[in-house]
Amino acid sequence: MKRPRADHKEVAHALRQHPGVWLPVGDYRNSISADDIARRIRTGYPLGNADGSTPYLPAGAYESRTELVDDGTRVHARYIGGAA
Template identity: 65%
Template sequence: MSRPAKTPRVSHQAAAARLREHPQTWLIVGDYRSRTTADDVARRIRSGYPIGAPEYGTPYEPIGAYESRTELVEDGTRVHARYIGETA
């Protein structure tokens, strides 16, 4: 039995910039083999919580400016997000 192929590492800096360039549009952030990991990333995008170590911060600021969702795909779970702008 062979190991599953690695998925490309997600650049969240680039993803957040792309989302800000296309407000209100759902875009793919990345694919994750683990649904748990994808759900955690989606939650962190929505809440503005750091992705990775807290000292790295988050590109998804301000808090509440992004929405996210997950979708099951053939090789795992895909995270989609959109920039909705700063909340009042």
């Protein structure tokens, strides 16, 4: 079953609207992919999309964590602030 792609721009916007609140980013088939996305969110590192961008800036403005779910690993994040 194909998973829907996470809309990271939409997620980052929602996180900024609710500072300090953990929200789901997306579910990933394996923990390696989820851990990589979680790291990229925390560090503001590009997400690997064609334009090399990320909405999770500035670096350190977001925290992330992973959780095992029935069919993979879920990434959660929260906005903790930072200078734009």
